Amino acid sequence: MNLELPKKFASITTLARQVAENTFRPISRKYDSAEHAYPVELDMFDAVLRGMEESGAGFGASGATKDKRSTDSTEVRNGKNMQLVLNTLEMCRGDAGLLLTIPGQGLGNAAIAAVANEEQKSRFGGKWAAMAITEPEAGSDSSSIRTTARLDGDEWIINGEKIFVTCGERAKVVVVWATLDRSLGKAAIKSFVVEHGTPGMRVERLEKKLGIRASDTATLVFTDCRIPRSNLLGTEAIETEQSFVGAMKTFDNTRPLIAAMALGVARAALDLTTELFEKERIILDYEKSALDESALKAELYNLEAEYEAARLLTLKAAWMADNGQANSLEASMAKAKAGRVGNEITLKCVELCGSMGYSENLLLEKWSRDSKIFDIFEGTQQIQKLVIARRLLGKTSRDLK
Numbered sequence: 001m002n003l004e005l006p007k008k009f010a011s012i013t014t015l016a017r018q019v020a021e022n023t024f025r026p027i028s029r030k031y032d033s034a035e036h037a038y039p040v041e042l043d044m045f046d047a048v049l050r051g052m053e054e055s056g057a058g059f060g061a062s063g064a065t066k067d068k069r070s071t072d073s074t075e076v077r078n079g080k081n082m083q084l085v086l087n088t089l090e091m092c093r094g095d096a097g098l099l100l101t102i103p104g105q106g107l108g109n110a111a112i113a114a115v116a117n118e119e120q121k122s123r124f125g126g127k128w129a130a131m132a133i134t135e136p137e138a139g140s141d142s143s144s145i146r147t148t149a150r151l152d153g154d155e156w157i158i159n160g161e162k163i164f165v166t167c168g169e170r171a172k173v174v175v176v177w178a179t180l181d182r183s184l185g186k187a188a189i190k191s192f193v194v195e196h197g198t199p200g201m202r203v204e205r206l207e208k209k210l211g212i213r214a215s216d217t218a219t220l221v222f223t224d225c226r227i228p229r230s231n232l233l234g235t236e237a238i239e240t241e242q243s244f245v246g247a248m249k250t251f252d253n254t255r256p257l258i259a260a261m262a263l264g265v266a267r268a269a270l271d272l273t274t275e276l277f278e279k280e281r282i283i284l285d286y287e288k289s290a291l292d293e294s295a296l297k298a299e300l301y302n303l304e305a306e307y308e309a310a311r312l313l314t315l316k317a318a319w320m321a322d323n324g325q326a327n328s329l330e331a332s333m334a335k336a337k338a339g340r341v342g343n344e345i346t347l348k349c350v351e352l353c354g355s356m357g358y359s360e361n362l363l364l365e366k367w368s369r370d371s372k373i374f375d376i377f378e379g380t381q382q383i384q385k386l387v388i389a390r391r392l393l394g395k396t397s398r399d400l401k
Helices: 007-033 040-054 080-091 096-100 107-115 118-124 182-188 243-279 295-322 328-352 354-358 364-375 381-393
Strands: 129-132 148-152 155-166 173-179 189-195 201-206 217-228
Touching: 007 040, 007 080, 007 096, 007 364, 080 096, 080 243, 080 295, 096 243, 096 364, 107 118, 107 129, 107 173, 107 189, 107 243, 129 155, 148 173, 155 173, 155 189, 173 182, 173 217, 182 189, 189 217, 243 295, 243 328, 243 364, 295 328, 328 354, 328 364, 328 381, 354 364
Parallel strands: 129 173
Antiparallel strands: 148 155, 155 217, 173 189, 201 217
16 A cells, blocks of 8 residues: 555646645635625636646546446556545645636536536536535435426426525536436436526525635526426436436545545645744644643644544545545545544634634634535535445445434
């Protein structure tokens, strides 16, 4: 087991860190204060990101995919998923909300990349895609979705309401989860691509949030919204055993990215806290036992240990995806661990830095606010623990709720 990061990724991760420090941080406070204002500075990344995507690298969810090679292969790869995790971690050292609002890097793009056929990828592949799953009565339990899709000739008619849609206003298309038949439960849930401007779809409101304010979060309402029949991702057939499982597999690839976001924010907080301590001549010595150090230093050592545990879980989940291995358990473990400790680290750093941490003179207080979302979206802490328990115990969602 080699825990050294692949050297082939060094140039891109270095670029990601430079963007975080030199572009994101200088405008971070500006767009935290001006919530719902689009960060025009991000437009410069469009051409750069397209080039990186073509070369096999990138920063967002659009590139996350499970390797389809035979599991009998003895080749060991560090591929696109590992690269994306490392890039995402570095970028979130700058501003996670800004990363989430880079054009073309939405969760919907990941779903299109993973599920769409070649014709759909041609039509939608270059468009910024959001993902609409959560509803007023279907939060963490995605199988309770009530938004419906009914086939009428060569069109689907969608009715329902979606809340907390990341980049729901700015994205060009939205991947909407809807059910073909409520009586069949989660097996009938499918995903549909709806383009902004389609009659019957409207942005009801934008949410004011605790953190990641640079990223818009919208409520979308669909009223007899008609889309082409060909906008359904996947098959129309309702497969009792596989339909919803296939839709959920998107999360196996994107949950490690959410974990990386939490780690990036936590790393930023740890680095700044350590820097502030060094100015006060409080120098950390990792060769010494925490028992022989001050309570303050011991606290930081503990935070570093939690960070490292979450980082290794995240890298493992990404590595498994790159090597064609089932990683649902590991993806949820990484998301659960990183989401929790990321928030704990940022809050503790605010506490350790006292008035400096609590004021707006530094970004520490902002990072503590931003970090909470990573323990919530794409499956809360409680949902991740349920997924982990089911995998470990061999239980279904019906057996263990």
